[in-house]
Amino acid sequence: MIIDNFQIFILYFNYQLSIYEVYNIKSRQAEEFINHQEILDTLEYAQVNRNNRPLIESLIDKAALCQGLSHREAALLLECDEPGLVERIFHLAREIKQKFYGNRIVMFAPLYLSNYCVNGCVYCPYHAKNRTIPRKKLSQEEIRREVIALQDMGHKRLALEAGEDPRRNPIEYILESIRTIYGIHHKNGAIRRVNVNIAATTVENYRLLKEAGIGTYILFQETYHKENYEALHPTGPKSNYAYHTEAMDRAMEGGIDDVGIGVLFGLNTYRYDFVGLMMHAEHLEAAFGVGPHTISVPRICPADDISTNDFPDAISDEMFCRIVAVIRIAVPYTGMIISTRETEAVRRKVLELGISQISGGSRTSVGGYAVPEVEEENSSQFDVSDRRTLDEVVGWLLDLGHIPSFCTACYREGRTGDRFMSLVKRGQIANCCQPNALMTLKEYLEDYASPGTREKGIRLIREEMEHIPNPKIKEIALKHLQEIENGKRDFRF
DSSP states (O other): OOOOHHHHHHHHHHHHHHHSOOOOTTOSSHHHHSOHHHHHHHHHHHHHTTTOHHHHHHHHHHHTTTSOOOHHHHHHHHHOOOHHHHHHHHHHHHHHHHHHHTTEEEEEEEEEEEOOOOOOOTTOTTSTTOOSSOOOBOOHHHHHHHHHHHHHHTOOEEEEEEOOOTTTSOHHHHHHHHHHHHTOEETTEEOOEEEEEOOOOOHHHHHHHHHTTOSOEEOOOBOOOHHHHHHHOOSSGGGOHHHHHTHHHHHHHTTOOOEEEEBOBTSSOHHHHHHHHHHHHHHHHHHHSOOOSEEEOOBOOOBTTBOGGGOTTOOOHHHHHHHHHHHHHHSTTSEEEEOTTSOHHHHHHHHHHTOOEEEOSOOOSBSOSSSOOOGGGOOOSSOOSOOOOHHHHHHHHHHTTOEEEOOOHHHHTTOOHHHHHHHHHTTTTTTTHHHHHHHHHHHHHHHTOOHHHHHHHHHHHHHHHTTOOOHHHHHHHHHHHHHHHTTOOOOOO
């Protein structure tokens, strides 16, 4: 049989396809929308052009239009190390953060339900082979006590955490816990938004989570490098790279339009994972019409049975700040989250560069809010660097000129997914989120704040009310602030 040259070409092309997946931003297959070769090509592009000042300046100018940047463009800005240009990137990040999110900082706390886990993740103390960490699972009554303790601190927004264990932590347990949390009203306290950070699951289970009223579904990729991912996750359901990476697609299909992504910087080279993170954000925007609601930027840190010395790719504070700044200008509309993994000093730096949500008064143990754990019963997932109380964090934010916000209005008004993004893009933060933030801050000051924090907060509210541009909204907000002082609660635009 004679095979002509065209047939030979087709055979060779098909062979190549069998070896390498093709980059396809809208594909639902992980190795196509997070394409290894595309990441390598992007890193090479960034390296080759790192000293191309005219190109870099043009990208900074493009980013200033607040339409975002591609993963290649973002990678080049991250690679740039010319001090003057880096400062321009930082300056632009500050401007974009202020334009879309103002000086609001949304407050939340994690609540760990269980640390039983069947996975073998080598960087997490919850891995199945760890025999030194105490294993715990909260009963519904224990959850009730923890939530009341969180409400007494002033929290209105929780992020639920649980290890992956289909027998001990089934979806039914998570759903029951959500119902318990939403059903607890103590004094003036109530958890108004429950975000969920649990293992990748099915479309049907995501539908159940949506029906239960969750806010954001959060899942960190850990690393986008498939080979390293599989080495870091040698056993358990999480070892399936594709199933994990495609989780956000299934969540969207299940009706959850607020999803939160992130990597654990330090597990792999930051350059590779940064590009993968940007590609994931692009994919969600292209495939579903709305990008990630939030992007988290955790870094590897010490924990039971885990040493950071085992992870040579840990990044410096300086590079961490640059990553935050470039994410902010590349994905200008997304919320950005930083936890108590980071020190007060680092948190202060990145607040200006793009962070819009932080935790306060956090426990990374299973429970620990109602009754602090004793050392021999420590079930923490990682060491907390910022150990201040919520009131101390709120007072600190006020000193820095930020508005600590406990707002959950958009979620409860149905402004999620593209509807929330539309609000942000139209610049309505000042007329919607700003007064909501001030009213929820007023609630906190009346119900939970120390005298010093209350005094600082009242002063800031008075000043910030003058920055609400719509006179009608300003009038209504002033009326609600007075009503809050008189004992009424839960006003929102």
